[in-house]
Amino acid sequence: MTAVAVEIHNAHKWYGTRHVLAGVDLTIAAGTVATILGPSGAGKSTLLRAVNHLEKLDVGYVSLNGEPIGVRRRSDRLKELSERAILAQRRRIGFVFQSFNLFPHLTALENVAAAPIATRSASREQARAAARELLDRVGLADRADSYPRQLSGGQQQRVAIARALALSPGVILFDEPTSALDPELVGEVLRVMRDLASTGTTLIVVTHELGFAREAADLVVLLDQGRIVEQGTPADVLDHPRHPRTREFLSHMR
Amino acid sequence: MPTYREQTAATEPPPAPSIPADPSGATVGPDTLSRQRVIPLRHPGRWIAALVVTVFVAQVIESVATNRFFQWDRFGYWFLRPVVVDGLLVTLEVTAWTAVLGLLGGIVLALGRLSRNPILSTLSWAYVWLFRSIPLIVVLLFLYNFSAIYPQISIGVPFGPVLFSVEEARLAPAFVLAVIGLTLNESAYAAEVVRGGILSVDRGQHEAAASLGMPKLYQFRRIVLPQALRSIIPNYVNQLIGLIKGTSLVFYVSLLDLFGTVQSMGATYSGDIVPLLMVATVWYVILTSIVSVVQFYVERYYARGAVAVMPPTPLQRVVGQVREGWSLLTARGRT
Numbered sequence: 001m002t003a004v005a006v007e008i009h010n011a012h013k014w015y016g017t018r019h020v021l022a023g024v025d026l027t028i029a030a031g032t033v034a035t036i037l038g039p040s041g042a043g044k045s046t047l048l049r050a051v052n053h054l055e056k057l058d059v060g061y062v063s064l065n066g067e068p069i070g071v072r073r074r075s076d077r078l079k080e081l082s083e084r085a086i087l088a089q090r091r092r093i094g095f096v097f098q099s100f101n102l103f104p105h106l107t108a109l110e111n112v113a114a115a116p117i118a119t120r121s122a123s124r125e126q127a128r129a130a131a132r133e134l135l136d137r138v139g140l141a142d143r144a145d146s147y148p149r150q151l152s153g154g155q156q157q158r159v160a161i162a163r164a165l166a167l168s169p170g171v172i173l174f175d176e177p178t179s180a181l182d183p184e185l186v187g188e189v190l191r192v193m194r195d196l197a198s199t200g201t202t203l204i205v206v207t208h209e210l211g212f213a214r215e216a217a218d219l220v221v222l223l224d225q226g227r228i229v230e231q232g233t234p235a236d237v238l239d240h241p242r243h244p245r246t247r248e249f250l251s252h253m254r
Numbered sequence: 255m256p257t258y259r260e261q262t263a264a265t266e267p268p269p270a271p272s273i274p275a276d277p278s279g280a281t282v283g284p285d286t287l288s289r290q291r292v293i294p295l296r297h298p299g300r301w302i303a304a305l306v307v308t309v310f311v312a313q314v315i316e317s318v319a320t321n322r323f324f325q326w327d328r329f330g331y332w333f334l335r336p337v338v339v340d341g342l343l344v345t346l347e348v349t350a351w352t353a354v355l356g357l358l359g360g361i362v363l364a365l366g367r368l369s370r371n372p373i374l375s376t377l378s379w380a381y382v383w384l385f386r387s388i389p390l391i392v393v394l395l396f397l398y399n400f401s402a403i404y405p406q407i408s409i410g411v412p413f414g415p416v417l418f419s420v421e422e423a424r425l426a427p428a429f430v431l432a433v434i435g436l437t438l439n440e441s442a443y444a445a446e447v448v449r450g451g452i453l454s455v456d457r458g459q460h461e462a463a464a465s466l467g468m469p470k471l472y473q474f475r476r477i478v479l480p481q482a483l484r485s486i487i488p489n490y491v492n493q494l495i496g497l498i499k500g501t502s503l504v505f506y507v508s509l510l511d512l513f514g515t516v517q518s519m520g521a522t523y524s525g526d527i528v529p530l531l532m533v534a535t536v537w538y539v540i541l542t543s544i545v546s547v548v549q550f551y552v553e554r555y556y557a558r559g560a561v562a563v564m565p566p567t568p569l570q571r572v573v574g575q576v577r578e579g580w581s582l583l584t585a586r587g588r589t
Contacts, residue, residue: 097461101458105556167466
């Protein structure tokens with residue numbers, strides 16, 4: 001899997017009259033681990049979901065290695081792509097949900113193998129063999145035949161990460177991956193994510209885990225009211241915040 | 255429904271623990287009490303109710319069995335007569351075709367209704383509205399007289415030239431008419447059942463499938479539909495049982511199904527009307543029972559993953575109860 005650079009250009013999004021994204025510009029170089037922090041309602045999830053076009057931007061666009069996602073250039077305008085084309089683009093972007101969203105009627109193995117089979121990127125046997133390896137990688141080789149409901153929250157989220165890896169995406173998006181977990185289960189998920197971070201895949205993580213941001217991230221972005229307040233290395237943003245809004249937010253986190 | 259454990263508790267009370275007789279509790283320290291086995295709540299009302307109902311049911315059975323009016327010998331004569339079995343087969347065939355076609359039609363209509371295309375969704379809504387409004391018998395009679403209303407069926411440009419034309423009369427035999435009429439009606443109801451099932455699937459499932467880039471059809475067939483079926487099946491089986499009995503209306507398009515056969519035999523052998531009706535009743539009960547058993551196993555299949563432990567089959571439940579009762583009995587023998 002080759003890492004991918006993500007660029008967000010002037011992202012605007014309105015929910016009715018609420019301006020949830022008010023012009024976000026962000027460049028994430030290939031292989032970067034970026035964490036997006038911010039108070040609830042800051043637009044973090046919306047921004048992340050715009051990257052794989054689960055959320056449509058009203059103005060602006062996202063590009064992967066320079067290629068716009070969900071839209072195409074037509075002279076000086078942007079036109080939305082067909083659903084088929086968007087689905088094809090999404091195969092290069094992994095997504096991990098806060099609430100796991102595993103397919104409850106499929107076993108852990110079938111969950112991981114489903115996308116390669118559905119997109120015919122691998123034969124059934126290849127997909128199952130690859131899924132077994134991925135489950136092994138997230139430490140769940142022995143739970144391959146369990147259904148999601150028979151797994152703990154931490155195990156479910158690790159299966160979900162394996163599922164997101166199944167199509168070898170160049171970038172993986174995490175939407176508050178540990179927020180739905182009991183505190184003692186957070187560690188096992190963060191460990192898997194740290195392993196991923198060291199492989200050079202581009203990761204964009206919306207999280208409240210400052211510890212993860214400090215240790216694993218190359219870039220920390222603070223979002224507030226749909227705008228980027230501050231961005232930089234963890235050392236800069238977390239330890240020497242320049243903006244008063246950042247200081248206020250960090251003071252609430254401790 | 256009481257759980258398996260509650261049921262055994264009601265029928266097989268555990269050995270009564272020895273609670274000290276002194277109500278003041280003076281001699282009963284917390285240590286003594288804490289060692290006592292808790293006595294489950296008794297339900298004398300249930301026993302009384304069960305007794306009353308049993309007596310009543312026994313009386314009904316007795317009256318039906320001994321009343322000469324039912325002519326059980328004639329019932330025995332008719333029950334497996336080839337003419338009755340032929341009618342039964344017609345009922346089964348019409349039901350099977352309609353069940354399958356109605357469900358497929360229902361899926362198409364439900365998808366149309368849920369689609370973002372306003373024309374499709376309005377059309378689907380209008381279809382459901384129309385065919386839920388018209389009594390099934392009216393639909394069947396319309397179809398039966400279709401050749402009188404439209405002697406020719408032709409395909410062409412509206413108000414323009416005709417490209418293809420066929421004489422309607424004798425195009426469709428009674429069987430096909432019956433299946434068409436029932437399917438038109440059934441798919442309207444099935445559409446609502448399927449739509450409800452699809453809406454019951456969590457939004458996160460659609461998003462997860464979309465985020466993995468699964469093709470649309472695959473998302474529906476492999477992710478959404480299997481989960482929707484969990485709530486579709488009980489409702490659709492309910493529909494199906496209504497359909498089995500609804501097929502008795504095909505008599506009116508001169509198709510001799512189970513009920514139609516019984517009806518026409520009754521006209522010929524007027525002394526046997528009551529036993530003939532009993533024959534039809536018992537066959538309908540048997541058909542409904544078979545469907546209910548099939549429903550149990552289909553539901554069980556689609557419940558995989560939805561519950562941590564599969565519910566026991568009736569057989570496993572009986573075996574479990576016997577085993578539990580036995581262990582209680584032997585335990586009592588030992589103490």
